[in-house]
Amino acid sequence: MKKVAILQSNYIPWKGYFDIINMVDEFILYDDMQYTRRDWRNRNKIKTPRGEQWLTIPVEVKGKFFQKINETKVANHDWAHDHWRAIQLNYAKAPYFKKYEPIFADLYEKAAQLEYLSEINHLFMTTICELLGIKTKITWSSDYELVDGKTERLAGLVKSAGGGYYLSGPAAKDYIVDEVFEEAGIELDYMSYEGYPDYPQLYGDFTPSVSVLDLLFMTGEDAPKYMLSFRSRD
Secondary structure (H helix, E strand, O other): OOOEHHHHHHHOOOOOHHHHHHHHOOOEOOOEEEEEEEHHHHHOEEEEEEEEEEEEEEEEOOOOOOOEEOOOEOOOOOOOHHHHHHHHHHHHOOOOHHHHHHHHHHHHHOOOOOOHHHHHHHHHHHHHHHHHOOOOOOEHHHOOOOOOOOHHHHHHHHHHHOOOOEEOOOOHHHOOOOHHHHHHOEEEEEOOOOOHHHHOOOOOOOOOOHHHHHHHHHHHHHHHHHHHHHHHOO
């Protein structure tokens, strides 16, 4: 049975996002949905000696109340230099930073040339999947025909992708109508983020929900050992 997950793109997401990708056969980026402000679409957190720090990509939002994620443009291209500098300053002493430094230096250089938020998120996401050894097929919801209805659209995407199992993020429990999936003959399951092991971090107490960059820079090739999807396959 083919497994499918559908999520909006995030900027350098936390490890749980990549666990969902790794638990399915096809991951559909849901970027023709409305862009939401003050969300994970264009920002994420890293650890610093002063606590968590937001890295936010500035985007054009004035007067664009109903723009889709894949229509959202970058407002100022200086963001890439600023983010990379913040990462260098705060992770220079991380055990595996030097290993990944050339890769992410190149990514931020490429990202600085991109106009659309979705393109930036996709660039980082696909590269990080490669680093983690995640081989899931990644597509866009715009690759498929969309139907009306919040839950109906999700079920339709799964069917269009040839899936019989849908793995949803836990927050979607608030709006998904289970019966729609039952009627479509699709098994519905929700991701659980319980049971993550701690890993060594810089700067004080363990912080679980920062960007996956923290995990990579701190644990290197051992990063999958601290992720649920790889542990469940052992």
